[in-house]
Amino acid sequence: MKKLAIAVIVAALAWSGFWFVSAHFERKAIDSWMEARRAEGWTATYDDLTIKGFPNRMDARLSGLVLASPDGLRWEAPFVDIYRLVYNFGHEILAFPPQMTVTTEMGETQVASDGMRASFIHEGDTVVRANFESQTLNLTGATTAALAGLTAALTRDEDAETSYRIAVGADAIAGSGGRVADAIRLDAGFDTDLPLRVGQQSGPHPQPTRVDLRLAEYKVDDLQLKVAGEVDVDDRGRMDGEVTVKAVNWREMIAMAHQSGQLPENMAQMLEDGLGLIAGLSGNRETLDLPLTLDEGRARLGPIPLGEAPRLRFP
Numbered sequence: 022m023k024k025l026a027i028a029v030i031v032a033a034l035a036w037s038g039f040w041f042v043s044a045h046f047e048r049k050a051i052d053s054w055m056e057a058r059r060a061e062g063w064t065a066t067y068d069d070l071t072i073k074g075f076p077n078r079m080d081a082r083l084s085g086l087v088l089a090s091p092d093g094l095r096w097e098a099p100f101v102d103i104y105r106l107v108y109n110f111g112h113e114i115l116a117f118p119p120q121m122t123v124t125t126e127m128g129e130t131q132v133a134s135d136g137m138r139a140s141f142i143h144e145g146d147t148v149v150r151a152n153f154e155s156q157t158l159n160l161t162g163a164t165t166a167a168l169a170g171l172t173a174a175l176t177r178d179e180d181a182e183t184s185y186r187i188a189v190g191a192d193a194i195a196g197s198g199g200r201v202a203d204a205i206r207l208d209a210g211f212d213t214d215l216p217l218r219v220g221q222q223s224g225p226h227p228q229p230t231r232v233d234l235r236l237a238e239y240k241v242d243d244l245q246l247k248v249a250g251e252v253d254v255d256d257r258g259r260m261d262g263e264v265t266v267k268a269v270n271w272r273e274m275i276a277m278a279h280q281s282g283q284l285p286e287n288m289a290q291m292l293e294d295g296l297g298l299i300a301g302l303s304g305n306r307e308t309l310d311l312p313l314t315l316d317e318g319r320a321r322l323g324p325i326p327l328g329e330a331p332r333l334r335f336p
Contacts, residue, residue, distance in 0.1 A: 036076060043107050044072045047079055064089035079107045095124040111149075114140045128163030141219055147182065148217040151175040165197040175217075183213045183227075206238040213335075229254045229333055234264055241277075245269040252315055258332030259318030266322065268309040271296065292325070 048070060058065035068085030081103045089095035102116040117137040123130045137155040141148065153173040160166045170192030178184035189207040215227040232252050239246040250264025268274060275289050275296075296309060311323040320330040 040075050040107055043079060047072055047081060051081065051083070058088070062091040064095070074104075074107070077107055079105050089124075093124075093126055095122075097122040097124075111144060112140070112142050114138060125163065130160050130162040130164045133157075133159040133161070143219050146218045147177075148175070148219060149177050166201075167195040169193045177217075178210075181212075182216045184210065185213070185217065186210045201241065203240045203242070204238075205240075206236065208235040209233060209237070210235065226335055228256070228258075228335055232260075232333070242273075243270050244273045244277075246271075246274065248313070250313070254333050255317075257318075258334040260315040260330060260333055261317055262315055264313045264315075266309065266311050266313050270307055271309045272307070296322075296325070 051070060055065040055067070064087060066085075066087050067083040070081065070083055072079065072081050074080035082100055083103075084100045086098045086101050087095070098121045099118050101118070104114040104116070105112055115138060117134065117139075119134060121132040121134075123132055135156045137153075137158065139153045140151065142150040151174070153171075155171045156169070158166075158168045158171050168191050170190070172191075173189045174187070176186050178186070187207070187209055189205070191202070191205050194202040194205065210233040211229050212231040213227040214230050215225065217227050231254060234248060234250055234252075237248040245268070247267045248264055250262060252260040252262030252264065254260055272293060275293050278289065296311075314321045315330055318330055318332065320327040
């Protein structure tokens with residue numbers, strides 16, 4: 022019995038020592054990451070760092086966190102919590118505060134959320150799986166939007182370290198002018214030239230080389246938009262390939278884009294006239310089913326040229 026008690030005490034002391042050593046290295050890793058960002062020209066500061074969770078957890082809280090990139094993107098949060106099990110170095114959970122501030126070249130945006138959190142599973146610094154969720158997400162200021170039921174998931178292909186699948190969804194979206202969507206869904210696969218890495222800032226960043234858009238879906242009232250197809254992406258971000266666009270009650274979509282200021286009046290009228298003619302030839306003037314062709318970054322919807330398409334580049 023005495024030997025058993027001694028063994029328990031020794032084990033407890035050894036585990037306590039392991040936890041405190043782990044806490045020391047956790048603090049050192051966070052400080053090293055912040056210092057590396059400052060060496061690259063970032064602003065990277067926090068007011069306080071506390072680590073709790075003994076005996077089985079490693080719970081770090083950074084208070085008064087400020088991160089600002091050299092190109093002007095700035096993020097401020099009163100705190101961010103990072104959770105993991107003390108014996109599992111490859112799985113972190115991040116919990117965000119209900120109020121944050123993001124500043125871009127467009128100005129300052131206040132971010133209010135409920136239940137915003139993210140998780141990362143990685144092997145070394147290579148991302149294996151990541152998830153994000155927020156019950157609500159409200160943006161006010163330079164950008165105005167409100168989202169409910171926002172989720173996102175990223176998974177690496179087991180057989181290829183530069184192939185991934187991503188799924189994004191939201192139950193509802195509203196903008197400054199009111200409701201924008203009843204639901205959005207995205208399901209896609211993509212390849213990159215380099216593996217995605219946790220917290221990577223220095224060196225070349227991974228960039229997309231191919232996108233397999235299995236389905237992108239947008240719904241509001243009776244309006245439905247579905248897009249699917251495959252494109253290749255060159256080293257300048259220009260897309261080359263073809264996707265199929267199916268739109269039900271597409272005239273409402275053009276009207277909404279025009280009313281929101283996203284589509285000039287002359288372009289809106291040109292699109293409605295041209296697409297109306299094409300839809301009429303198919304026998305249903307309210308439904309479009311057309312190929313969107315991308316040729317070295319130039320877009321064409323059916324026979325209608327749309328000009329230069331946005332380039333696909335990761336930050």
